[in-house]
Amino acid sequence: MEEIPKIKPAFRTNHVEYAIRDIVEASKEAKRAGKELIYLNIGDPVQYGFSPPENILKAVCDALFKNYNSYSDSVGIPEAVEAIRNYALRKGIKPVDIYVTQGASEAIEFAISALVNPGENILLPCPCYPLYQAIVAKFEIRPRYYHLDEENGWEPELDNIEKLIDKNTKAIIVINPNNPTGAIYSRETLQRIVDLARKYRLVIFSDEIYDQFILEDNIEHISIASLAEDVPVVTFNGLSKNYFAPGFRIGWGIISGPEEILGDYIEAIHKLARARLCAPHPLQFAIPEALNNENGHLKKILSVLKHRRDILVNGLNQIEHITCVKPVGAFYAFPRLHLEISDLEFTKRLILEEGVVVVHGSGFGQKPGTRHFRIVFLPEEEKLYTALEKIERFIKKISSV
Numbered sequence: 001m002e003e004i005p006k007i008k009p010a011f012r013t014n015h016v017e018y019a020i021r022d023i024v025e026a027s028k029e030a031k032r033a034g035k036e037l038i039y040l041n042i043g044d045p046v047q048y049g050f051s052p053p054e055n056i057l058k059a060v061c062d063a064l065f066k067n068y069n070s071y072s073d074s075v076g077i078p079e080a081v082e083a084i085r086n087y088a089l090r091k092g093i094k095p096v097d098i099y100v101t102q103g104a105s106e107a108i109e110f111a112i113s114a115l116v117n118p119g120e121n122i123l124l125p126c127p128c129y130p131l132y133q134a135i136v137a138k139f140e141i142r143p144r145y146y147h148l149d150e151e152n153g154w155e156p157e158l159d160n161i162e163k164l165i166d167k168n169t170k171a172i173i174v175i176n177p178n179n180p181t182g183a184i185y186s187r188e189t190l191q192r193i194v195d196l197a198r199k200y201r202l203v204i205f206s207d208e209i210y211d212q213f214i215l216e217d218n219i220e221h222i223s224i225a226s227l228a229e230d231v232p233v234v235t236f237n238g239l240s241k242n243y244f245a246p247g248f249r250i251g252w253g254i255i256s257g258p259e260e261i262l263g264d265y266i267e268a269i270h271k272l273a274r275a276r277l278c279a280p281h282p283l284q285f286a287i288p289e290a291l292n293n294e295n296g297h298l299k300k301i302l303s304v305l306k307h308r309r310d311i312l313v314n315g316l317n318q319i320e321h322i323t324c325v326k327p328v329g330a331f332y333a334f335p336r337l338h339l340e341i342s343d344l345e346f347t348k349r350l351i352l353e354e355g356v357v358v359v360h361g362s363g364f365g366q367k368p369g370t371r372h373f374r375i376v377f378l379p380e381e382e383k384l385y386t387a388l389e390k391i392e393r394f395i396k397k398i399s400s401v
C-alpha cells in the first residue's frame with residue numbers, strides 16, 4: 001500500500017522552544033515511579049494557592065451577567081484603556097496609544113511582529129524569558145543577546161552592547177523586574193539604555209509584568225518610558241502576576257514617545273488587534289477595578305513572599321557548590337551551580353531522584369561556561385525547607401563521585 005506522507009509543519013516552528021518542555025518528561029517519569037514532586041518551576045501564583053482579589057472577581061462576574069459577552073472594541077473597552085492610561089501616568093509614562101490584549105504575551109507579539117521584518121534583529125537579554133526566543137524564531141527575526149551580569153546583581157552588561165548593533169537592529173528588550181533573575185534595574189542602567197536607543201534609533205520594549213512585586217522597601221521600580229519622552233517605548237503589563245489572574249488572559253501594551261513618528265506603527269499594531277477581534281470582553285472589566293484601586297491584596301502577600309525568598313536564598317547559599325544572587329523583585333531566583341554537571345542533566349536528575357522540579361538555566365540562556373537553574377519561591381515555607389534538604393542531599397551525592 002502506498003505510504004501517506006506525514007503532514008510537515010512549517011519551518012517557522014522549528015526553533016520555537018519553551019524551556020519548560022524538556023523537564024515535563026522527567027516530571028512525568030518521576031511521577032510514574034511514585035515520586036512525590038515539589039513543583040518549583042511554575043510562574044503561576046494560582047498554582048500555589050494565591051487567588052485574584054474578590055473585587056476583581058466580582059467585576060468580571062457582573063460583566064458576565066450584564067451580558068458583556070459580545071466582541072469588544074479591538075484595542076479594549078474604553079474604561080480599561082482609561083484605567084491603563086491613568087496607571088501609566090502615575091508611573092511617569094505619557095501614553096500615545098494603549099491596546100488591550102490576550103495576556104501580555106499577545107501585546108509583546110503584536111509589538112515585535114508589527115516592527116521587525118524577517119532577517120532584521122533585536123537585542124534580547126541573556127538569560128531571557130523564553131517567550132521572546134519563541135517569537136523571534138516564529139517571525140524569523142535574529143536575536144542578538146546582551147548578557148546580564150551575575151557579579152553585578154544581574155544588571156545588564158552595557159559596555160559591549162554597541163558592538164551588537166547594526167543597521168538592521170530595530171529594538172531592545174528590557175525585562176524589569178526580571179524573569180528569571182528577580183533583578184530590578186537601577187535608574188543609571190535604564191538611563192544608559194535610553195541613551196543607546198536614542199543614539200541608534202531603537203524602539204525599547206519594556207516588559208514590566210512584575211512591576212508591583214518589589215521585595216525591598218529601599219528599591220523603587222522605574223518604568224523606563226518615564227525616562228524617555230523622546231524615544232519610542234512599548235511598555236507591557238497585565239493582570240497575570242500583580243493581580244494573580246493569569247487565566248484571565250488580560251494584558252496590554254502602552255506606546256509612548258514622539259507622537260509624530262509613531263502613527264504608522266500604531267496603525268500596524270491596531271491592524272493586528274482588529275484581525276483577532278478582541279481580548280476577552282467580560283474579563284476586561286477587571287482592569288479598571290484592579291488599576292483604579294489600591295492593590296492591598298498584593299501588599300499583604302509581599303511580606304510573606306519576602307520571608308519565603310529569604311528562606312530559599314539563604315538556604316541555597318548555605319549549600320556547597322551553589323551561589324545565589326538575592327532577587328529583589330518578581331518571585332524567581334536564578335542560582336548558579338559550581339559543578340561540572342550540565343544544568344539540564346542536573347535538573348532532570350534532581351526531578352527523577354529527589355522529585356524537586358526546577359527549570360534548567362540553558363532554557364533561558366546563560367553565559368558560556370556557567371550553569372544555573374530557575375527556582376520559584378511562591379510555595380509555603382515547609383515545601384521550601386523540604387526542597388532545600390533534597391537539593392542539598394542531591395548535590396552531596398553528585399559532588400562526592
Ligand SMILES: Cc1ncc(COP(=O)(O)O)c(C=O)c1O
Pocket residue numbers: 043102103104105106129131175178179207209237238239240246250251
Ligand atoms: C517576563 C514575562 N513576560 C510576560 C509573561 C506572560 O504574561 P501573560 O500571562 O500576561 O501573557 C510572563 C509570564 O510568566 C513573564 O514572566
